[in-house]
Amino acid sequence: MDVPTADPAPLPETPDLQGAYPRLSDEQVQILSAHGERRATRPGEILYRTGDENYDFFVVLAGTVAVVEQEDGGAERVVAVHGPGRFLGELSLLCDQAALLTAVVHEPGQVLAVPVERLRELVSQDPALGDLVLRAYLIRRSILIELGVGLRIIGSRFSSDTRRLLEFAARNLLPHRWIDLERDREAEELLSQLGVKPEDTPVVIWRGEQVLRNPSNPELARSIGLLDPSSGSISCDLVVVGAGPAGLAAAVYGASEGLTTVVLDGVATGGQAGTSSRIENYLGFPSGISGSELAGRAVIQAEKFGARINVPAEAIALERRDGHHVVKLDGGSSIAARTVIIATGARYRRLDLPRMEQFEETSVYYAATQVEARVCGNDPVAVVGGGNSAGQATVFLAQHAARVHLVVREDALGRNMSRYLVDRIERLGNVEVLCDTEVRELRGDDTLEALVVENNRTGERRTLAARAMFVFIGVQPHTRWLADQLALDDNGYIRTGADAASPNTAGQAGQADRRPLPLETSRPGVFAAGDVRSGSVKRVASAVGEGAMAVRLVHDHLQQVGGSGQ
Numbered sequence: 001m002d003v004p005t006a007d008p009a010p011l012p013e014t015p016d017l018q019g020a021y022p023r024l025s026d027e028q029v030q031i032l033s034a035h036g037e038r039r040a041t042r043p044g045e046i047l048y049r050t051g052d053e054n055y056d057f058f059v060v061l062a063g064t065v066a067v068v069e070q071e072d073g074g075a076e077r078v079v080a081v082h083g084p085g086r087f088l089g090e091l092s093l094l095c096d097q098a099a100l101l102t103a104v105v106h107e108p109g110q111v112l113a114v115p116v117e118r119l120r121e122l123v124s125q126d127p128a129l130g131d132l133v134l135r136a137y138l139i140r141r142s143i144l145i146e147l148g149v150g151l152r153i154i155g156s157r158f159s160s161d162t163r164r165l166l167e168f169a170a171r172n173l174l175p176h177r178w179i180d181l182e183r184d185r186e187a188e189e190l191l192s193q194l195g196v197k198p199e200d201t202p203v204v205i206w207r208g209e210q211v212l213r214n215p216s217n218p219e220l221a222r223s224i225g226l227l228d229p230s231s232g233s234i235s236c237d238l239v240v241v242g243a244g245p246a247g248l249a250a251a252v253y254g255a256s257e258g259l260t261t262v263v264l265d266g267v268a269t270g271g272q273a274g275t276s277s278r279i280e281n282y283l284g285f286p287s288g289i290s291g292s293e294l295a296g297r298a299v300i301q302a303e304k305f306g307a308r309i310n311v312p313a314e315a316i317a318l319e320r321r322d323g324h325h326v327v328k329l330d331g332g333s334s335i336a337a338r339t340v341i342i343a344t345g346a347r348y349r350r351l352d353l354p355r356m357e358q359f360e361e362t363s364v365y366y367a368a369t370q371v372e373a374r375v376c377g378n379d380p381v382a383v384v385g386g387g388n389s390a391g392q393a394t395v396f397l398a399q400h401a402a403r404v405h406l407v408v409r410e411d412a413l414g415r416n417m418s419r420y421l422v423d424r425i426e427r428l429g430n431v432e433v434l435c436d437t438e439v440r441e442l443r444g445d446d447t448l449e450a451l452v453v454e455n456n457r458t459g460e461r462r463t464l465a466a467r468a469m470f471v472f473i474g475v476q477p478h479t480r481w482l483a484d485q486l487a488l489d490d491n492g493y494i495r496t497g498a499d500a501a502s503p504n505t506a507g508q509a510g511q512a513d514r515r516p517l518p519l520e521t522s523r524p525g526v527f528a529a530g531d532v533r534s535g536s537v538k539r540v541a542s543a544v545g546e547g548a549m550a551v552r553l554v555h556d557h558l559q560q561v562g563g564s565g566q
């Protein structure tokens with residue numbers, strides 16, 4: 001496959017930005033050579049193209065290779081140039097996703113092509129090489145996100161579908177550029193070139209040419225090669241429902257301990273933690289780590305051991321059939337498994353206010369990440385809630401918004417919030433904390449303009465200018481999809497262990513005829529881990545710990561029923 005090279009003049013090699021483009025040592029090239037094939041290259045030869053789902057891991061041995069993006073209208077933008085000793089690819093190669101960029105030989109020479117399955121084996125056998133490649137790929141992905149290569153999302157900031165697509169792209173670490181119909185001048189011109197009417201937006205442009213009109217998340221995932229097309233009806237040892245910290249930990253331990261493991265998530269990997277801009281209390285990260293980075297690393301780790309992660313794949317029912325547990329998915333397919341770990345976590349509660357539903361379309365948010373910060377711009381915002389999530393959101397939003405009103409029902413900020421966050425908020429000049437205060441009214445036409453708040457001791461009311469409201473007022477578990485299949489507590493959380501066998505669950509569907517193992521639900525072989533479990537402590541570390549522990553108990557269960565437990 002060749003393309004003509006317009007300019008054969010040498011291109012300078014891209015400098016090694018923060019470890020994104022390291023050079024392999026001669027020894028490492030030697031090791032890789034035993035698993036791949038050397039071949040000569042010609043100028044203009046395409047090694048892989050945007051959208052390719054199967055391509056090799058290439059090491060440049062001689063000459064140069066340019067990595068380019070196909071822009072709108074067929075133009076090419078050079079993202080990086082690599083010379084001898086450098087390797088190509090980025091995160092999508094290891095995650096079985098379609099290539100985001102095209103690699104074109106610039107100066108002729110030689111490459112080493114290693115099949116990706118061999119690379120995966122090497123990465124887990126050779127920690128130094130594995131670390132070098134993983135680190136480089138993670139940094140390359142963050143560079144691509146910053147450059148805004150890849151998808152174009154054209155839509156209005158006031159459209160809930162635009163927000164859904166932006167959230168989907170950001171939560172799944174998909175590099176993209178948002179072209180706002182309200183503010184970006186190029187939007188209309190681009191739409192008329194594509195023959196799309198503004199009322200038909202949002203649209204997503206993939207590979208600079210394919211136009212997807214308001215795709216659902218699964219449609220988008222399938223079009224860009226994110227969703228495994230073989231994720232239809234299959235069977236495995238362990239299905240993990242939910243890919244937050246608990247589910248990802250279960251995936252890493254399950255797959256690394258020899259269980260065929262399939263992971264499902266309805267939205268994105270990372271769960272609630274993935275929406276946190278900085279987690280500061282997770283062991284081993286003294287300067288904190290963003291939730292999306294933690295999730296990105298965990299996904300690679302799980303896939304390295306062979307776990308199959310399917311996103312978006314929403315579980316809608318759990319059944320028992322022919323001795324297997326069957327998880328039914330939105331869209332009609334299903335997965336049969338010998339064991340199940342439910343790690344579907346929880347989501348934020350809604351405020352019970354008039355016109356809430358209307359404003360949820362445009363101005364109310366349940367997460368504070370770069371996506372929401374971008375949409376809100378420099379406008380004043382309000383955060384509602386007195387826990388750590390509200391505190392983290394306030395600290396983050398104060399870097400972007402002109403003013404942040406923090407509305408807290410309790411009489412002091414420190415009632416439910418960690419001291420380090422209270423101290424930080426108190427030092428922020430553009431944050432106003434309103435204690436003993438509750439929201440009573442939302443004002444604005446289509447979009448939020450102000451909140452009316454009331455002091456719950458004095459009854460005094462105030463109007464606060466706010467173009468967006470961020471709500472963090474406690475959580476409710478994702479268990480509706482389970483209907484009456486498992487024993488739940490009064491708040492809808494899944495009972496496990498002795499609690500699942502307690503007399504007040506007697507008669508509920510799926511009751512075991514033996515005492516459930518710890519973390520086992522009222523149905524033998526089905527376990528629950530993390531925030532969705534009754535009595536859990538709602539922390540990243542505990543969710544991770546429970547995910548790991550649940551796998552140990554899966555082995556115990558399989559041993560009891562005569563399967564291959566460890």
Ligand SMILES: Cc1cc2nc3c(=O)[nH]c(=O)nc-3n(C[C@H](O)[C@H](O)[C@H](O)COP(=O)(O)OP(=O)(O)OC[C@H]3O[C@@H](n4cnc5c(N)ncnc54)[C@H](O)[C@@H]3O)c2cc1C
Pocket residue numbers: 241242243244245246247264265266267268269270271272273274275276277278279280281282313314315316343344345346347367368388389392478481529530531532537538539540541543
């Ligand atoms: C903004 C914010 C900041 C936080 N900061 C911290 C912090 O600094 N330190 C800390 O320790 N904790 C923090 N937490 C709490 C921590 O994130 C949670 O305790 C942790 O994420 C729980 O992990 P989990 O895997 O149990 O569930 P979740 O993280 O809730 O993940 C559940 C996953 O299941 C998926 N899911 C739900 N239903 C279905 C279904 N039917 N089918 C398929 N998938 C489904 C969801 O999409 C989600 O991805 C924070 C939480 C938030 C929201």
